[in-house]
Amino acid sequence: MTLNGITDSFRKRIILGFTLLIILFLGVMITVEITGIPFTDNKGTFAAQRSKTLSDMELASGILGERLSSWFTERRVDVDGLSTSPLLRKSIESRSAGSGKELADELASFLASHPDVAAVVLFDPFTTAVRASSGGFGDARSAADIGIAPDKFARLTLPGYLETVEIVIAADKKPHLRILRQLLATDASNRIIAILVAECNLEESLRPLIWSVRSNIISHEWGGDLGVTIGGEVAQFHLDARGVTFTNTPVSAVNKFSPIRLALSGIEGPYYGLDHLGQPVLAFYRQVKFDRGISLGLVLKVDQHIAAKPVRDDLRLQLALWCAMFIVGLALCILMAKQLSRPIRELTGAVERIASGDLAARAPETDRTEIGQLALVFNGMVAQLQTWQQDLEQQVSERTKELQQKNAELERFTYTVSHDLKSPIITIKGFTGSLEKDLAKGNYERMAGDLKRVSDAADKMNDLLRDLLELSTIGRIVKTPEAVDMNLLVADVLSQLAGPLKNSNMAVDVQSGLPEVFCDRRRMAEVLQNLLENAIKYMGDQADPQIQFGMREEAGEHIFFVQDNGIGIDEKYHKIIFGLFNKLDAASEGTGVGLALVKRIVEVHGGRVWVESEGEGMGSCFCFTIKEVPQ
Ligand code: ADP
Numbered sequence: 202m203t204l205n206g207i208t209d210s211f212r213k214r215i216i217l218g219f220t221l222l223i224i225l226f227l228g229v230m231i232t233v234e235i236t237g238i239p240f241t242d243n244k245g246t247f248a249a250q251r252s253k254t255l256s257d258m259e260l261a262s263g264i265l266g267e268r269l270s271s272w273f274t275e276r277r278v279d280v281d282g283l284s285t286s287p288l289l290r291k292s293i294e295s296r297s298a299g300s301g302k303e304l305a306d307e308l309a310s311f312l313a314s315h316p317d318v319a320a321v322v323l324f325d326p327f328t329t330a331v332r333a334s335s336g337g338f339g340d341a342r343s344a345a346d347i348g349i350a351p352d353k354f355a356r357l358t359l360p361g362y363l364e365t366v367e368i369v370i371a372a373d374k375k376p377h378l379r380i381l382r383q384l385l386a387t388d389a390s391n392r393i394i395a396i397l398v399a400e401c402n403l404e405e406s407l408r409p410l411i412w413s414v415r416s417n418i419i420s421h422e423w424g425g426d427l428g429v430t431i432g433g434e435v436a437q438f439h440l441d442a443r444g445v446t447f448t449n450t451p452v453s454a455v456n457k458f459s460p461i462r463l464a465l466s467g468i469e470g471p472y473y474g475l476d477h478l479g480q481p482v483l484a485f486y487r488q489v490k491f492d493r494g495i496s497l498g499l500v501l502k503v504d505q506h507i508a509a510k511p512v513r514d515d516l517r518l519q520l521a522l523w524c525a526m527f528i529v530g531l532a533l534c535i536l537m538a539k540q541l542s543r544p545i546r547e548l549t550g551a552v553e554r555i556a557s558g559d560l561a562a563r564a565p566e567t568d569r570t571e572i573g574q575l576a577l578v579f580n581g582m583v584a585q586l587q588t589w590q591q592d593l594e595q596q597v598s599e600r601t602k603e604l605q606q607k608n609a610e611l612e613r614f615t616y617t618v619s620h621d622l623k624s625p626i627i628t629i630k631g632f633t634g635s636l637e638k639d640l641a642k643g644n645y646e647r648m649a650g651d652l653k654r655v656s657d658a659a660d661k662m663n664d665l666l667r668d669l670l671e672l673s674t675i676g677r678i679v680k681t682p683e684a685v686d687m688n689l690l691v692a693d694v695l696s697q698l699a700g701p702l703k704n705s706n707m708a709v710d711v712q713s714g715l716p717e718v719f720c721d722r723r724r725m726a727e728v729l730q731n732l733l734e735n736a737i738k739y740m741g742d743q744a745d746p747q748i749q750f751g752m753r754e755e756a757g758e759h760i761f762f763v764q765d766n767g768i769g770i771d772e773k774y775h776k777i778i779f780g781l782f783n784k785l786d787a788a789s790e791g792t793g794v795g796l797a798l799v800k801r802i803v804e805v806h807g808g809r810v811w812v813e814s815e816g817e818g819m820g821s822c823f824c825f826t827i828k829e830v831p832q
Contacts, residue, residue: 212542219534227523234516250512251483255471258485258501261418262469265411266489266499272317272410273491277366277380279315280399283308284382291387293323293332293394304333312336317406319377322347323384324396326358332395337371337402347372347398349381357381357396366493368403368429368436375447376403376429376436403429407438408445422507426476428461428498435498437461460486464498472502481505544572548579560587614781621665621782625658632658661792665782668794672781672801680721682806682828687715687761690722691750694729701737705746709733712751716759719828724802729763731795732823736765738791739821743767758826762813766820775812803827 237245283289292303308321312335320336329344329351341347344354348369356362364382371377378401386392407427415421425440439448460472469487476482484502491497547565554562560583564576632651639648691711695702702708718725729750736748749764770778770785777783779800784793803810803825810825 211545212538215538215541216531216534219538220531223527223530223534227527230523231516231520234519246512246515247509250509251473254483254503254508255485257420258423258483258503259471259487261414261423262485262487262499262501264418265414265501266487268410268414269407269489269497269499270491272406273378273495276317276378276399276401277364277492279318280380280382280397281364283311283321283399284384284397287387290384290394293384294387301333305335308333308335317401318399319402319405321397321399324354324398326383326393326396329354337373337400338398344396344398349398354396357383358393360391360393364493366491366495368431368495370431370436371400371402373402374449376431376438377401378403378406404438404445404447411440411445419501420503423501423503425502426461426498426500428465428500429495430465435461435465440501460484460500460502461498464488464500465496467496472500473505476502483508544570544576548572548576551576551579551583555583560590617781618669622662625662625665628658629655664792665794668792668798672794672798680723682719682721684717685720685722685725686717687752688713690726691715691729694726694733697730698733698737701734705737705740707737707740707746707748709736709748709750712749715752715761720806721802724806725827728799728802728825731799732763735795735823736763736767736821738789739767740765741768741818760824760826762822762824764820764822768821769817769819770812770814770821771817772814775814778812779810799823799825 233243233245235245235247237243237248286307289304289307292307304323308323312318312321318336320334320338322334322338322341323332324330324344325332329349331338331341331343331346334341338347345351348371349357357365362383364380366381367379368376369379371379380397380399382397382399383393384395384397386394411419419425427438427440427445428435429438430436437448439446459476463470463472464486465488467488470485472482472484472486474481476484481504482502483505484500486498486500489497489499544565551562551564563580563583566573566576566580632655636648636651636655639645639651688711695709695711698709733748733750740746740748743766745766747764747766750762751764752759752761754760774785778785779796780793781797782793783797784791800810807828808826810823812821812823814821
């Protein structure tokens with residue numbers, strides 16, 4: 202996988218991680234919203250809505266029950282008012298011929314001022330015949346015509362049986378509230394002068410009553426049932442948005458455990474299940490008790506699906522909001538992942554460029570995070586690498602240059618060696634030829650001279666080969682440098698040169714307090730010996746020969762020197778004399794290897810060597826530097 206590929210997968214993993222986190226969060230939120238938090242009072246929004254609806258229904262059913270009770274009491278008071286009316290009673294007592302008409306008018310005026318009372322009738326207590334009627338009892342002639350059996354009527358005429366209230370199914374097949382009342386004489390005799398029966402059509406009366414509360418306390422989505430037991434059967438009114446309708450539901454269709462049955466049995470409470478029509482409902486039922494042993498069963502109910510609608514709508518809205526949040530969250534997450542991976546991408550880009558050889562590439566250091574720090578360290582590392590690479594390249598180019606110089610030097614050396622070795626061979630060859638001739642001629646005198654020249658040439662060659670061998674070994678046999686006291690070393694070399702110095706009647710003036718140097722002692726002795734030998738050798742015919750060995754300091758560098766007041770060296774030869782086999786005077790003794798040897802030893806020790814001379818006859822000063830003992 203490439204570095205960029207790794208960065209991409211890093212970004213994908215961040216996005217995936219955040220997405221899962223958001224989904225998990227939203228999932229938990231939705232679950233908590235719907236089901237609530239376990240082991241707490243929070244049972245979720247559906248349960249909360251349910252309990253609120255039930256509590257509203259409990260309150261509404263209580264108020265409605267109160268209103269129904271009041272209505273019932275008001276009707277009794279109405280009938281009571283009529284039955285105790287002195288005017289009506291006097292009219293009954295007068296028994297005048299026109300009293301029937303008068304009575305009917307009075308009853309009609311009562312009905313007109315009491316719209317809830319549908320019909321009213323007066324019976325003679327002894328004959329059960331109708332004395333007067335108004336409203337729905339127009340055709341009735343006797344009590345039996347409106348369903349009051351003779352024995353029941355007889356009971357009504359008993360003293361003290363002042364009032365009876367019942368709910369009956371009237372001639373119109375609808376439940377009616379029937380109030381039966383004794384009318385007593387206006388004197389104090391308590392004589393029953395008539396039986397008054399007043400009826401209220403429950404369906405008609407309840408409709409406006411329920412409408413009056415419907416808009417305030419009963420939600421328009423609710424329905425309800427009002428049940429009443431008539432002759433052992435349950436008659437039901439159905440309350441809905443249209444009003445109140447009496448439904449002649451067969452008793453068998455009403456479940457024994459239906460809310461209406463439970464309400465009629467005198468208990469109250471919430472109901473959560475199927476109603477008598479098999480619909481899932483949420484209901485509250487209670488008994489509404491009237492006086493005189495009459496009671497109704499009241500049920501307020503709502504379809505569970507409708508009850509949960511606000512919660513569902515709310516949840517839908519929340520879901521839409523959460524989806525929007527999820528999308529925004531995802532977009533933010535992608536943006537964040539991009540932001541997070543950007544410095545990594547830039548860093549990997551820089552790494553890839555460096556890996557492909559571009560050491561000048563750098564990662565941007567703008568980011569302040571850990572990655573920014575990493576970029577900083579990384580750039581430092583690359584800069585170091587670049588420096589090393591440049592150093593290495595420089596070293597390689599220096600070494601290459603050095604190697605080229607060495608090669609050229611080797612070429613020159615080979616040429617010089619072969620050239621210089623050739624000359625004694627040519628000499629030997631030449632004289633062996635002349636030896637043959639001398640031998641043939643018997644010229645023995647010349648032969649001795651020739652033989653001497655052959656021998657000298659062989660010696661010369663021997664010296665050359667010895668010095669060459671010496672020179673060639675220098676690079677290899679330099680020992681590990683050590684601290685060497687220059688005072689002791691020069692004294693040692695001078696003791697070896699005591700013979701030549703004495704022979705030429707010279708002395709070397711050595712500067713005192715020379716420092717220690719860091720070198721191969723034997724090689725350094727060779728340097729001193731060569732330089733001092735040359736000073737002796739090339740003194741010329743100086744009347745007052747002087748040789749000095751000392752040290753001077755220039756620009757913080759210690760320069761050792763061997764100075765003489767000998768023949769001196771022209772400036773144009775100052776460099777040449779350090780070359781192999783180079784001699785200024787071919788006739789002089791020596792091989793011309795000494796200074797080359799000196800140069801080589803000094804350079805192997807990391808120093809420099811040069812000659813200072815103002816020209817021929819002006820003496821020479823051979824200088825060299827050498828590493829001193831590190832402090
Ligand atoms: P050699 O002494 O064997 O000839 P060197 O390499 O030691 O070889 O010296 C090279 C040449 O440098 C000498 O032949 C000589 O001409 C010149 N030279 C060396 N030392 C001195 C000196 N102190 N004064 C003058 N010339 C010198």
